[in-house]
Amino acid sequence: MNNRIHAKLREQKKVLSIYFTAGYPKLEDTTRIIRELQSSGVDMIEIGLPFSDPLADGPTIQDSSTKALHNGMTTEKLFEQLEDIREDVDIPLIIMGYFNPMLQYGVEAFCKRCAAIGIDGLIIPDLPVEVYEASYKDIFETYGLANIFLITPQTSEARVRKIDATSEGFIYMVSSASVTGAKSTFGNAQEEYFDRIAALNLETPRIVGFGISNAETFNTATKKADGAIIGSAFIKHLTHHGVEKIKDFIAAIR
Amino acid sequence: MSYHVDQNGYYGNFGGAFIPEMLYPNVEELRTNYLQIMNDPSFKKDFDQLLKDYVGRPTPLYFAKRLSEKYGTRIYFKREDLNHTGAHKVNNTIGQILLARKLGKKRIIAETGAGQHGVATATVCALMGMQCVVYMGEIDIARQAPNVARMKMLGAEVRPALSGSRTLKDATNEAIRDWINNPLDTHYIIGSAIGPHPYPDMVTRFQSVISEEIRKQLLEKEGRDYPDHVVACIGGGSNAAGSYYHFLDDTRVNIIAVEAAGKGIDSGESAATSALGREGIIHGCKTLLMQTDDGQITEPYSISAGLDYPGVGPMHAHLYASKRGEFISVTDDDAMNAGLELTRLEGIIPAIETAHALAVPQQRPFKKDEVVVINLSGRGDKDLNTYIDHFNL
Numbered sequence: 001m002n003n004r005i006h007a008k009l010r011e012q013k014k015v016l017s018i019y020f021t022a023g024y025p026k027l028e029d030t031t032r033i034i035r036e037l038q039s040s041g042v043d044m045i046e047i048g049l050p051f052s053d054p055l056a057d058g059p060t061i062q063d064s065s066t067k068a069l070h071n072g073m074t075t076e077k078l079f080e081q082l083e084d085i086r087e088d089v090d091i092p093l094i095i096m097g098y099f100n101p102m103l104q105y106g107v108e109a110f111c112k113r114c115a116a117i118g119i120d121g122l123i124i125p126d127l128p129v130e131v132y133e134a135s136y137k138d139i140f141e142t143y144g145l146a147n148i149f150l151i152t153p154q155t156s157e158a159r160v161r162k163i164d165a166t167s168e169g170f171i172y173m174v175s176s177a178s179v180t181g182a183k184s185t186f187g188n189a190q191e192e193y194f195d196r197i198a199a200l201n202l203e204t205p206r207i208v209g210f211g212i213s214n215a216e217t218f219n220t221a222t223k224k225a226d227g228a229i230i231g232s233a234f235i236k237h238l239t240h241h242g243v244e245k246i247k248d249f250i251a252a253i254r
Numbered sequence: 255m256s257y258h259v260d261q262n263g264y265y266g267n268f269g270g271a272f273i274p275e276m277l278y279p280n281v282e283e284l285r286t287n288y289l290q291i292m293n294d295p296s297f298k299k300d301f302d303q304l305l306k307d308y309v310g311r312p313t314p315l316y317f318a319k320r321l322s323e324k325y326g327t328r329i330y331f332k333r334e335d336l337n338h339t340g341a342h343k344v345n346n347t348i349g350q351i352l353l354a355r356k357l358g359k360k361r362i363i364a365e366t367g368a369g370q371h372g373v374a375t376a377t378v379c380a381l382m383g384m385q386c387v388v389y390m391g392e393i394d395i396a397r398q399a400p401n402v403a404r405m406k407m408l409g410a411e412v413r414p415a416l417s418g419s420r421t422l423k424d425a426t427n428e429a430i431r432d433w434i435n436n437p438l439d440t441h442y443i444i445g446s447a448i449g450p451h452p453y454p455d456m457v458t459r460f461q462s463v464i465s466e467e468i469r470k471q472l473l474e475k476e477g478r479d480y481p482d483h484v485v486a487c488i489g490g491g492s493n494a495a496g497s498y499y500h501f502l503d504d505t506r507v508n509i510i511a512v513e514a515a516g517k518g519i520d521s522g523e524s525a526a527t528s529a530l531g532r533e534g535i536i537h538g539c540k541t542l543l544m545q546t547d548d549g550q551i552t553e554p555y556s557i558s559a560g561l562d563y564p565g566v567g568p569m570h571a572h573l574y575a576s577k578r579g580e581f582i583s584v585t586d587d588d589a590m591n592a593g594l595e596l597t598r599l600e601g602i603i604p605a606i607e608t609a610h611a612l613a614v615p616q617q618r619p620f621k622k623d624e625v626v627v628i629n630l631s632g633r634g635d636k637d638l639n640t641y642i643d644h645f646n647l
Contacts, residue, residue: 051549053418053427053551055434055537056431058431059417062417066417069550099272103533103535104532104534104547125274126272126273127272128271128273128278131270149275150275151275152275152276154279154437154438155278155279159278174275177434177436177437177438178276179434
């Protein structure tokens with residue numbers, strides 16, 4: 001597989017990736033946020049498909065998801081909004097969402113639509129690697145979509161290696177045992193974990209997420225990894241300062 | 255066809271473990287250990303001893319003479335309401351806390367709807383001297399105040415779930431998030447036959463003491479070790495799973511599952527999952543689930559907090575899909591009337607969850623010589639305010 005994610009990670013720079021929830025703060029903000037992020041110099045974007053019961057998320061992403069659904073966001077609506085996104089956006093785009101909405105849309109239909117739009121990968125926190133391999137890997141490969149798996153400080157080395165072998169694009173390193181938006185600083189335990197995973201010499205690049213909120217945590221996280229993802233902190237910024245001030249948030253990271 | 259869990263954690267098409275990677279080590283630790291621990295003779299001895307001396311098992315199988323006369327059949331009640339803490343839930347919490355201790359866990363979390371599972375968890379935590387946090391929807395905290403007070407008195411911390419519909423589904427989300435945040439020292443005691451594998455099977459096995467006793471007791475009373483019908487209410491389905499377990503492969507036994515229709519199946523305020531649900535994923539398992547076309551989980555409704563859940567356990571989804579189980583739904587009003595009827599005819603005040611199962615003889619005639627066992631899963635002390643308001647008592 002070789003898509004925009006792979007190309008981006010070959011550039012040898014520390015990737016800054018931003019997560020936001022589609023349809024928040026307003027239903028029609030999705031493409032505007034993507035364009036603002038690209039022009040602010042963000043390297044990659046994760047577009048959150050909102051879900052009613054986001055198990056792995058803290059209050060910030062839960063609230064944005066609830067509001068996005070209330071605003072009328074649906075799977076079909078998101079695809080419609082993204083229809084022409086590749087006319088002027090060329091950075092990697094990833095859809096992150098829980099599995100049930102994809103299952104109801106039809107996994108193959110979902111992947112096909114993503115490919116038609118120019119989506120490069122998917123992050124599905126509640127689709128375990130075993131189920132993916134048994135039932136869905138062929139579909140993802142047919143449509144050239146990287147499926148990105150998570151690892152955590154508790155993931156065993158054997159399992160990290162298994163995930164490395166199955167992964168396309170990058171491995172999403174969850175920084176600590178927590179839901180999103182829970183921590184604001186990194187301690188010794190995180191740095192030791194970053195070092196430990198770096199020492200495994202995995203084939204797949206690693207991007208760190210959860211607990212990245214500012215330049216300091218971004219720099220710490222990317223010392224031994226290929227990039228970092230900011231989610232909750234960015235959504236808080238959107239809530240307080242609006243879509244107009246996206247550039248300020250990104251400029252403060254690097 | 256098998257109605258038991260397979261090696262991969264599935265009941266037919268339902269079940270599995272659709273969990274975020276953060277939960278994988280915990281769930282995997284359980285999966286690889288639960289059968290071995292449960293089959294260990296010393297574990298069995300401790301479990302059986304506590305069920306006998308602390309919970310008060312075996313619970314009676316009671317022939318309800320007046321109710322049987324009224325409905326022209328032979329109705330027995332399995333008196334799970336007589337367990338310590340007032341419901342079947344304690345069978346599972348005793349089992350799981352012993353298992354948690356074997357795994358070296360120090361802290362227990364749980365979700366609760368009606369508060370029965372929360373009380374049963376807080377009780378065993380007090381018994382074992384373990385820290386206990388119970389998540390409960392804000393709405394349920396208001397409608398099940400006596401159980402909240404009991405949990406607090408037992409030393410548990412009750413944390414309100416403030417998201418979504420603020421009921422059982424949301425309490426479960428919060429408990430799962432807690433487990434993600436506390437992966438090393440914490441065991442999550444799920445109270446229903448839901449969640450990722452091995453939970454549905456583990457909970458079912460701990461609750462299977464119900465059908466094991468029914469068999470023995472029926473043999474004494476009726477000279478045969480099976481009923482014609484076994485009836486239980488279903489939210490997630492733990493009391494039902496335990497009532498059915500030893501009869502799953504016995505096709506002489508008709509399995510009846512009773513769901514909460516709320517204000518009516520087509521009212522938009524219902525929790526009748528088999529009628530309103532489609533295959534989907536909730537709380538880590540694939541099962542029947544009430545959801546929008548877009549795959550968003552729907553807010554259920556029932557007057558009974560314990561049945562107010564948008565899914566059913568995967569075993570029950572399989573019983574429904576394979577037609578092994580007969581699924582019936584009962585409205586709030588019919589359940590409340592059946593609860594009052596039992597109180598007046600037999601002198602037993604049932605939990606409103608249980609009252610749904612009690613409405614079955616009105617909806618579905620049984621033959622005169624048929625033996626019908628209804629699991630009387632819980633007592634109604636916690637529901638007195640709801641009964642009083644409903645009937646202006």
